[in-house]
Amino acid sequence: MPFPSRSSGPSTSDRLPGSDRSARSGRPVRSGRSARVRNRAAYLFLTPATVLFLAFLVAPICYAVVLSTRASTVTGGGIGVRVERFVGLRNYRDALSDPELWQSMVRLLWYGLIVVPVMLGCALLFALLLDARRVRAKRFSRIAIFLPYAVPGVVATLLWGFLYLPDISPLHDLFGLVGLAAPDPLGPELVIGAVANIAIWGGTGFNMIVLYTSLRAVPSELYDAARIDGCGEIGLATRIKIPLLVPALVMTGIFSLIATLQVYSEPATLRPLTNTISSTWVPLMKVYRDAFVNGDPYLAAATSVVLALGTLVVSLGLLRVLQDRAFGEER
Amino acid sequence: MRPIPIIRAVCGLLAVALLAACTGGSESTSRSTETASGPVKLTFWSWVPSIDKVVATWNAQHPDIQVSVSKPAQGDELVTKVLTAHKAGNPPDLVQAEYQALPTLVTNGVAADVTEFVVPAEQAFPAGTWNLVTFGGKRYALPQDVGPMMLYYRKDLFDRYGLTVPATWDEFAETARTLREKDPKRYLTTFSSADPGWFAGLAAQAGAAWWSFDGDSWTVAINDAASKRVADYWGGLVAEGVVADKPMYTPDWNTRMNKGTLLAWPSAVWGPGVLSGIAPDTKGKWAMAPLPAWTAGDRRTGFWGGSSTAVSAKSKHREQATRFALWLNTDPAALEALVTQGGIYPAASAGQSVPALGKAPEIMPDATDFYPTVKEISTQATGFTWGPNVNVAYSSYKDAFAKAIKDGTPFSGALETMQKATVADMTKAGFPVSAG
Incomplete structure (x- = not known):
């Protein structure tokens, strides 16, 4: 193993605050001109990143907030002409009082309840299997499981869409051969599962690689010790590997949660194929519809701000709760 | 606090450079199109199949007004794109729009009032077809095809x-x-x-x-x-x-x-x-x-379905653009090409009896x-x-x-x-x- 000198988790994490310390006390504090010159250089190097950050993150967010307080109104009667004006918090009131937004949130909740556990469960299982001894075709399996992640979401959705549609799906024919009535994945009961399946198919590989990589960093002495104590492969997985993976699981969990809150392209691509996915099926689809189909970017901006704040609160809240358990030893 | 002026200077320089790049671009295009020496350049968004071939005929005959076609989307999606481009300040000069989308384009100020330019085509379309592009007594597009x-x-x-x-x-x-x-x-x-x-x-x-x-x-x-x-x-x-x-x-x-x-x-x-x-x-x-x-x-x-050709209110060459739209939708050669190449059914009365419409459709020989x-x-x-x-x-x-x-x-x-x-x-x- 690469880190023979380090034998357990806590000593690894000791280094994190250490790096902070070196920043504070490691470098000699210079005074006067030279420090100023050095600072100038630092600012100069920071400039490109700062400009990009301001231009492509801060400015659009500010613009969205400004838009969310405006609305376009027709003046001149009849066919009229649209004029933009300030309306205060009206868009927020409209966004929050729209039952479609809440329905889409509930759908999102179900979707998340399927995607996050199943995807992380599969990723964990595959990572543990690949890390176990006596596994053949390790390299091939790893790539094969990872490969769907390299397929763009829209392409993956079209692929699955073709498998879901009864008249062109080979699966449908297979069911027919066995004499079973094929289920309709795009029917009202299964549609959330059908969309979740695409996300799981695409996301498992990525999470598996993250978990697998952090498994490879576990020092092998731990395993040797466990084996000497009579631990089998399954015991090794449940008692040693999974507890050590908790920080990685928390991280992949947060990423998956954020990805879930942002789901858009899968249901939006499937929508024209079926009656069961509406144009407001998930919150971001509603934002798209309001902004670009119904021509109300103001309402869409308000909804976006609400969603962004919601995502931030959920993510930070979860991190805070989980951090104490997962990273508690680092504090 | 010394470094701040440098940041300011750098940011300022970058901003100036960006602004210069932006305005410089638009100025140079508008200047080149406004001078008498260069040809007027128009952009046209459409989804008619092979429309580029029809437009090539126009370009060959009119060296002073050159039209370039792009097909960013069709139907409702194109309306979305045009509205967005209009808000962003760079809409195409001409756009294909289905009749039901015209009021949206008009109230958003996208489609220009072309009443004064389309007078020569008064007799070219049945009155009922003109109604599809007329709002409040003003004409906002030229009818192209009907469905x-x-x-x-x-x-x-x-x-x-x-x-x-x-x-x-x-x-x-x-x-x-x-x-x-x-x-x-x-x-x-x-x-x-x-x-x-x-x-x-x-x-x-x-x-x-x-x-x-x-x-x-x-x-x-x-x-x-x-x-x-x-x-x-x-x-x-x-x-x-x-x-x-x-x-x-x-x-x-x-x-x-x-x-x-x-x-x-x-x-x-x-x-x-x-x-x-x-x-x-x-x-x-x-x-x-x-x-x-x-x-x-x-x-x-x-x-x-059925669609029209609208002229952008932000176009600098509304008259030239309308001239092209008139040609496209009323000229016998253009109509013949639209029928044979584009497979549309023309709105113009003359278009409905072009020789190409004597044949049976391909799927129903x-x-x-x-x-x-x-x-x-x-x-x-x-x-x-x-x-x-x-x-x-x-x-x-x-x-x-x-x-x-x-x-x-x-x-x-x-x-x-x-x-x-x-x-x-x-x-x-x-x-x-x-x-x-």
Whole structure:
């Protein structure tokens, strides 16, 4: 193993605050001109990143907030002409009082309840299997499981869409051969599962690689010790590997949660194929519809701000709760 | 605090550079087009197949006005893109727009009033067609093509199952039932929750008028008696299970049309072009008949689709752009090219008798009387006034009808949802509305 000198988790994490310390006390504090010159250089190097950050993150967010307080109104009667004006918090009131937004949130909740556990469960299982001894075709399996992640979401959705549609799906024919009535994945009961399946198919590989990589960093002495104590492969997985993976699981969990809150392209691509996915099926689809189909970017901006704040609160809240358990030893 | 001036300087420099790059670009293009020496350059967004070839003819004949075509999207999606481009300040000079999208473009200030430039074409289009592009007495586009509706059916399969071509919607329902009895794997047709334009055409045939404007206020009547009749007719057929309920224009639908598990398609004049694309195996098996009527002998039909060429209000060359649009939609050579290359059915009276329309469509090689029949049908086609938020009504149609199909609720309820959404949006936007 690469880190023979380090034998357990806590000593690894000791280094994190250490790096902070070196920043504070490691470098000699210079005074006067030279420090100023050095600072100038630092600012100069920071400039490109700062400009990009301001231009492509801060400015659009500010613009969205400004838009969310405006609305376009027709003046001149009849066919009229649209004029933009300030309306205060009206868009927020409209966004929050729209039952479609809440329905889409509930759908999102179900979707998340399927995607996050199943995807992380599969990723964990595959990572543990690949890390176990006596596994053949390790390299091939790893790539094969990872490969769907390299397929763009829209392409993956079209692929699955073709498998879901009864008249062109080979699966449908297979069911027919066995004499079973094929289920309709795009029917009202299964549609959330059908969309979740695409996300799981695409996301498992990525999470598996993250978990697998952090498994490879576990020092092998731990395993040797466990084996000497009579631990089998399954015991090794449940008692040693999974507890050590908790920080990685928390991280992949947060990423998956954020990805879930942002789901858009899968249901939006499937929508024209079926009656069961509406144009407001998930919150971001509603934002798209309001902004670009119904021509109300103001309402869409308000909804976006609400969603962004919601995502931030959920993510930070979860991190805070989980951090104490997962990273508690680092504090 | 010393470093700050440097940041400021760098940021300032970058900002100046960016601004210079932006304004410099637009200035140089406008300057080059405004000087007498260089040709006027126009951009045109369209989705007519092979439109670039038609435009190439214009470019060859008019070195002083050069048009470049791009096809960023089609139909409603193109409207979305144009609205966005307009807001961003760089719309195309000319844009293809379906008739129902024009009011949206007009109220958003995208389409220019071209009344003064189109006077020479006064006689080129029937008065009814001019109405499609006229709002408040001003003309906002040139009509390009119209889509009178008719019925396409598989004559081979109609023969096999002993079906007769339905002349009324009652007969159509009977035919659908008979077919289900004879072969439960096939449907006569499908009701599509994804195609509001299709339903609007069927409703117009029944006498619906979704919007009207009396000079002071708008009346919205999407839930009028005629529309409800059409909605509940189809809702009944779907509930009974005698027509399919899956959307059109999906890979699934293409397969069904090609395999012959859907036998008929109430569509428009451009239908054969679509069939050639999606159901190439069915060549020679289709026939066309007038759309079934609500009362026997009534020959009225609706429009599905049809589009116009609008000029952008932000274009610096509105006059030149309109000249091109006039040529495209009224010049005999251009019309001939649009028919042969683009496969459209021209709105211009002269266009409806160009030599190219003497031939049968590719997918129906023995229908030599196709276009003469169409010409007769199109005289009976009626539309209604499009309101300023067709986009909202259409989007609501898709969700409301899909939900009605999914939940098995009456289709007239979906019309009520559309009505509510449309009125609410117009009221919110500030239009004077009195609900019908």
